[in-house]
Amino acid sequence: xxxxxxxxxxxxxxxxxxxxxxxxxxxxxxxxxxxxxxxxxxxxxxxxxxxxxxxxxxxxxxxxxxxxxxxxxxxxxxxxxxxxxxxxxxxxxxxxxxxxxxxxxxxxxxxxxxxxxxxxxxxxxxxxxxxxxxxxxxxxxxxxxxxxxxxxxxxxxxxxxxxxxxxxxxxxxxxxxxxxxxxxxxxxxxxxxxxxxxxxxxxxxxxxxxxxxxxxxxx
Amino acid sequence: xxxxxxxxxxxxxxxxxxxxxxxxxxxxxxxxxxxxxxxxxxxxxxxxxxxxxxxxxxxxxxxxxxxxxxxxxxxxxxxxxxxxxxxxxxxxxxxxxxxxxxx
Numbered sequence: 001x002x003x004x005x006x007x008x009x010x011x012x013x014x015x016x017x018x019x020x021x022x023x024x025x026x027x028x029x030x031x032x033x034x035x036x037x038x039x040x041x042x043x044x045x046x047x048x049x050x051x052x053x054x055x056x057x058x059x060x061x062x063x064x065x066x067x068x069x070x071x072x073x074x075x076x077x078x079x080x081x082x083x084x085x086x087x088x089x090x091x092x093x094x095x096x097x098x099x100x101x102x103x104x105x106x107x108x109x110x111x112x113x114x115x116x117x118x119x120x121x122x123x124x125x126x127x128x129x130x131x132x133x134x135x136x137x138x139x140x141x142x143x144x145x146x147x148x149x150x151x152x153x154x155x156x157x158x159x160x161x162x163x164x165x166x167x168x169x170x171x172x173x174x175x176x177x178x179x180x181x182x183x184x185x186x187x188x189x190x191x192x193x194x195x196x197x198x199x200x201x202x203x204x205x206x207x208x209x210x211x212x213x214x215x216x217x218x219x
Numbered sequence: 220x221x222x223x224x225x226x227x228x229x230x231x232x233x234x235x236x237x238x239x240x241x242x243x244x245x246x247x248x249x250x251x252x253x254x255x256x257x258x259x260x261x262x263x264x265x266x267x268x269x270x271x272x273x274x275x276x277x278x279x280x281x282x283x284x285x286x287x288x289x290x291x292x293x294x295x296x297x298x299x300x301x302x303x304x305x306x307x308x309x310x311x312x313x314x315x316x317x318x319x320x321x322x
Contacts, residue, residue, distance in 0.1 A: 019244040029311035048250035114227030138231040
């Protein structure tokens, strides 16, 4: 017999969001069948999982740091992000369009996917759990400043906050403003200041003092 | 009329900022979906995945985890596209369960 869709109450995920045993076995069944039918191979599944690690916020940080230190690259990035990021080795084949939004002293951008979880995966990897959750998706569009405060981000009233809703076909990456007191820093040094959330817009980059404090606690 | 997924602007509680890494289940579902929608295979498109996810009933949309929703949608779409049948899936689930009991 096929599993009825009305008996799901027996196999909800637990409170930590771990998949229920029903879904774990369903995943295995579908994967094994698709491998048996030659839709894909077990090796391709493994390769795909390994490849997930190659797309991470480190890619975004590298791009932002390059934009901060190279005005020509920054202009290119804002004009044609797909071409610009491809030029530094990001594989944009079969990826949705990418647009970069520049934060300035007047405008702060924050991105969301109210309908689901569209995210600039090509340059940031998979989205964090909160990005996919009901609370962020529901609230950031009506109370962006309140939401940013929950992330510990307090913006001056003089800054205009723009919330951008992602689409399936076009993804947005935030280019945060370069922090003060970083004159003369190399792109490599700057990368350490560029957090994932600063490229989503729920945070701003670390200051040199914050980086120093963070490094001190870790060692 | 808005669908179950169309939640922008609704009231909701505080945001859980904790970062949890994807489980191996999450990773496998993610990988399977990416392989299926890749143009080399073209089992279905992301738009079809969206339709499947957006057509969940409210109680399922709310109670399933993110990747459980994806997996349920993949199941619906591979059946719709005649890649797998519900009977094959049920038989494979029974076979896997029997293997696990048998150790």
